[in-house]
Amino acid sequence: MSQKTTKQPINTEARWLPRLSLFVFDHYRVAALLWLCLTIFGAFSYATFMRREGFPSVDIPFSVVSGAYIVNDPKKVDSDVTKPLSEIILQDDRVSSVQASARGTFYNVFVRYDEGTNAPEAGKELQKRIDKANFLPSEATLDITTPKFGFTARGDDGVISLYSDGEVKSTQELATEGEKLAAHIKSLNLSTVGDISIVDPFVQGVDPATGMAAVSQTSFDRYGVRESDKNRFFDSVAVGATQKKGTDGIEFDDQLRAAVEDYNKEQSGKTSFVAAVSASYAPQIKDQISELQRALLEGLLAVLIIGSIVIAIRASLITVLSMVTVLAITVGLLFTIGYSLNTITLFALILCLALIVDDTIIMIEAIDAQRRRRKDPRETVHVATGKISRAMVAATSTAILSFVPLLFVGGILGSFIRAIPVTVISSLLVSLLVALIFIPVFARYLLLGKKQMGSRNVHEPAAGIEAKIARFISIPMLWARHSTKKLLGVGIVAILVGFMFIATAGYFFQKVTFNIFPPAKDTNDLLVGMEFKPGSTIEEALAVATQSDKIVADTLGSNFKQASYYASGSAQGASLFIGIIPYHERDVRSPELVDQLKKAYSGFDGATVSVNQIDAGPPLSPFTVRIAATDREAALKLAKDVQAFLLGKELTRLSGEKAKIVNASVSDPGTYERAEGEPYVQVAASFDGTDISTLVTLAQTAVEDEFTSEKVQSYGLDKDALQFDFGQEDENQDSFKTLALAFPIVLLGIYLLLAFQFRSLVQPLLIFMAIPFSLFGITLGLYITDNPFSFFAMLGFFALIGLSLKNTILLTDYANQQRRIGVPAVDAAVEALGERFRPLIATSLTAVVSLIPLAIMSPFWEGLAVVLICGLLSSTLLVILVFPYYYLGVEFMRMRISRKAGLLWLGLTILVTMLLSKSGLGSFAMLPLVALVVAVLQVTFLKLRRRQKSI
Secondary structure, three states: OOOOOOOOOOOHHHOHHHHHHHHHHHOHHHHHHHHHHHHHHHHHHHHHHOOEOOOOOOOOOEEEEEEEOOOOOHHHHHHHHHHHHHHHHOOOOOEEEEEEEEOOOEEEEEEEEOOOOOHHHHHHHHHHHHHHHOOOOOOOOOEEEOOOOOOOOOOOOEEEEEEEOOOOOOHHHHHHHHHHHHHHHHHOOOOOEEEEEEOOOEEEEEOOOOOOEEEEEOOEEEEEEEEOOEEEEEEEEEEEEEEOOOOOHHHHHHHHHHHHHHHHHHHOOOOOEEEEEEEEOHHHHHHHHHHHHHHHHHHHHHHHHHHHHHOOHHHHHHHHHHHHHHHHHHHHHHHHOOOOEOHHHHHHHHHHHOOOHHHHHHHHHHHHHHHOOOOOHHHHHHHHHHHHHHHHHHHHHHHHHHHHHHHHOOHHHHHHHOHHHHHHHHHHHHHHHHHHHHHHHHHHHHOOOHHHOOOOOOOOHHHHHHHHHHHHHOHHHHHHOOOHHHHHHHHHHHHHHHHHHHHHHHHHHOOOOEOOOOOOOOOOEEEEEEEEOOOOOHHHHHHHHHHHHHHHHHHHHHHEEEEEOOOOEOOOEEEEEEEEOOHHHOOOOHHHHHHHHHHHOOOOOOEEEEEEEOOOOOOOOOEEEEEEOOOHHHHHHHHHHHHHHHOOOEEEOOOOOEEEEEEEEEOOOOOEEEEOOEEEEEEEEEEOOOOHHHHHHHHHHHHHHHOOHHHHHOOOOOOOOEEEEOOHHHHHHHHHHHHHHHHHHHHHHHHHHHHHHHOOOOHHHHHOOHHHHHHHHHHHHHHHOOOOEOHHHHHHHHHHHHHHHHHHHHHHHHHHHHHHOOOOHHHHHHHHHHHHHHHHHHHHHHHHHHHHHHHHHOHHHHHHHHHHHHHHHHHHHHHHHOHHHHHHHHHHHHOOOOHHHHHHHHHHHHHHHHHHHHHOOOOHHHHHHHHHHHHHHHHHHHHHHHHHHHO
16 A cells, blocks of 8 residues: 555544644643543442442332231132222322232232332322221231342342251241341341341231131242252241442342351351351352453453554554553443442443444554654654544444433333443443543553654564555456446446345344343253142142252252242242352253253142243243133133143244243132233243244234134133233333334434534445445354344444444545545545555454453353354455445445435435335345445436437
């Protein structure tokens, strides 16, 4: 490529950015002091100031109304308590749904409010409304709580399991000692522990038949642990503790464990009671922090290696320093606005590693390129900043806009993930400022010394190789530059190549499954769910659970770590939460352990058992068919027929692969349930596949086709009696649809931004070609690695938008600079490829290499990493090989199409894209390709008209 210093003016449309960089460069001591303060503050925020917690504090718009009514008749509990209670609750305009269940001696009502409602305040008002109505039988008790996410049903942040390692103790004896333990820990006044109490397995009330106080056991708990190479289970009770708001999760765990250790020392030799911390977020937080630090170290090492090869060792050191600075300042900013270091923010910081490398490498490469041509450091910074500042602003702005839709996701999911876009957007803004402000200062010390300036002092063998590769890729353009026909020929070939890759992406997309929150390839937690036989007593359920625990202990063997029911066991069902040793310490993956457990439970009597692994994201909801039970007998009859239809039913995915419904169960006849005040019975089913989001839709279609309105009426029920409820999956799909609907709006926002920055209507669409170019890699990567298109894959795609558009922005911006000084279109495209080839390759390769260890070592990150790696490779390859020809095609059309014709072209492009999208033949990702095809047809049409007029 040409090394001339003439005809390379500073971008006059972005003069304030070079002035900003020069101002900081001139006041380098002040800038260095500012950098030091911000970095140290960020480091202390990460290491000391920021609270550690499992999940961000989220206000859940729920209330739980529960109590005892010891009449041993679920129908009476329903008619006397849950029915009138539901009616009163529904009078509140803020209530969006009410679900109630009544059993023989107690009841539960789950109240969901509209988003934004203050649940504790609404619960207090609800209590007043109920007291005023005065409808409850005098023997019934009532309690209203606001639940939170946690290990127990009431939302505890830590659980202590108390058991007897010796003589067998009754549940009552365990509960009594559990209350003593809770009182003891409470008396210690620990700085991080809020409320602590036993999860009471008993309910107390008044027996209407006798008028006497009565106690009934409603739940049970068991605790399992591996000791001395043996897996042992014990009857236990759960003591739950909440963490004080604003305290640190790791410190909370340390204090709990210290208190438990003191208790065990005091009990040793006196009693057989033993306490153990069975649940805490601290181990998970520590693992995630460790993974973040490992990913950061590997990413920085990748930057250092790739940067040293592609650019220069000193430049790579500056890039590493800049990335550390960006992360430190971002963490300091998160602390300042009140965020904690939790699962979500750690997730976002790891995602940021692949995004923040762009601005830093682009800036340092520009300075490195100019220092080879100049001997004045100040002029070097001025020219380098002027050349790439607008491209950097455009690339960063598009990356920010691509994450904006995540800010508007509603529901509980939206509340949880809000920290992701906040963190990513913050890091992108910080990376741009670090590139413009601090990198020139770093370069002053490390790169722009007298002995590092000028072509004679710079020896970079890679630069010559890169220039030769860029020149080789440009051969077709150089060959065709003096012939319109040759240019048209190579342009058509380029369009066909791009279309071929996009069409292939569509083929693979049909083979990729869809699951919003798919199971990870490996995890450290399993779940065994049991649904006991209808009419089971609490004693019978406990006996069945004991048999189940033996199967777990024998099957998992040395892979077992500990387990607990967290007081979830009841006469109807139970959930055993199992911790297995970390995946990097065992040879077998969690899905294989799940399969082993499923085989071990084959033929198990006493309960319907499901085995799953516990993954990130909301818990899986079963596929549920609800039947309005105004006529309970008729509804139960229909429910049994639906159950028989579903059990073993085969479902066919879009790819042709089969899945089967493996479990289907009808509501316990001993439980009366209501939704929005209306009674119902339900059928719950589960699948042998993991792509739940796809399978629930297929199952719904199958049920609707079989049980038509006419068939439902034949049971003596209303034609609309059969409905569906997918629980959290419904909300997940609604949130996912919000993102899908927001995508065209994001593209429009990015288009308007680029149109303003590039002063063009057509070039933004040209820049958009990077998006469909990435689709081939995304779909092929997901298909080969057997990962579904999921929420995490969508996050990767949003991140990829900014990364891939950066490549086309760099090329288009430099080519435009050359065109403004009179360089012909072909020469401008060739110069752009030669000048931008190195930063384009450096940023893409660095991001890819830094993500590879994450994809290999961490099952949780695999899907997201695959999207970023494969999508970036695909986009970068096609941008290098064919994008310059697309640029030439657009330049050719700009010179031959008037503004009026251009607006007509824009309208036709949008119309054709919308029609293709609605017909299922394409999507908005094909908009750039459609734009070029329409433009070619329009130019051809205009030429034919001119010829006709000339004749």
